[in-house]
Amino acid sequence: MLAETLRTLLRPVSQVVFRPEVHGSDNVPRTGPVIVAANHLSFVDSFIVPLTAPRRVSFIAKQEYFDHGGAKQWVTRNFLTGIDAIPVSRGGFRAAQESLEVALKLLKDGGAFGIHPEGSRSRDGRLYRGRTGVAWLAIASGAPVIPVALIGTEKIQPVGASFPKPGKVIVHFGKPLVFTPPADGKQGPARRKATDEIMAAIAALSGQEVANEFNELSAG
Structure with a gap:
């Protein structure tokens, strides 16, 4: 209930702040499991x-974004709750596998899961090679994958900026x-x-521009 209420409040605010121009929303199935795979240019x-x-x-x-703290932590925690973010510990192979398992459960329950296959944000604007976790999820769940392109988010909140701007x-x-x-069974x-x-x-x-390499920077 809290997540739905916050989402209802955040949507009109985002329309004013980010002025999103959305194309192809009809391509997203309204029900059933689906993976939304987007490029990654900004924290937002x-x-x-x-x-x-x-x-x-x-x-x-x-997970640390959901931990208790000061006013900034309270804002972050509630914002993430409003967009249905899932808290998971980060770091190392075990954590990465845990994230995939959490996502797979969500998909098996008929939910929609968002992922950035590049892993880290692109610092130079190029599109880096994708990590294969997105394909692992797609094959394991049978869920369709919706490719998504975000344009202009690096100007809203460049790497290193503490807060987004209109x-x-x-x-x-x-x-x-x-x-x-x-x-052939070759996964x-x-x-x-x-x-x-x-x-x-x-x-x-x-x-x-496509970069034929992985983005090794840990930019989040």
Whole structure:
């Protein structure tokens, strides 16, 4: 109830602050499991997608954001609650696997899960190679993947900025991509191929220059 109330309040505020121009929202299934895979240019990306999607979308958020603290922590915690963020400990392989397992449960319950396959924010505006966790989720759950391109969020809150500022963002929701378990049982190559297909779809929507490498920077 609290999350729904906060979401109702945050949506009109985001319309004023970010002036989102949304395309392709009809591509997002209104019910059933779905994975929303977006490029990553700014800290606000994980907020913009849930506030512009036609249904509730949950992203993973660091557990420490939900911990008790001062006024800033209270604001952050309630904002994340309002966008249905899921608290998970971050750091190391075990934490990464835990995040995927939490996401898989959400999908099996018919929810929508948001993910940034690049992992970290792009500091130079290029679109980096995707991590294969998104494909693991898609194949394991059978959920369609909606590629999403965010444009302009790096101007709203550049890397290093403490708070977002008013501006305009563009959000493109692409057509669903569906992936099935490989007939030969070779999961690794199948996940890599599926991830590359997802990233190619995001690149086509965003118009970003493609970097044929992983983003190793831990920018969040």
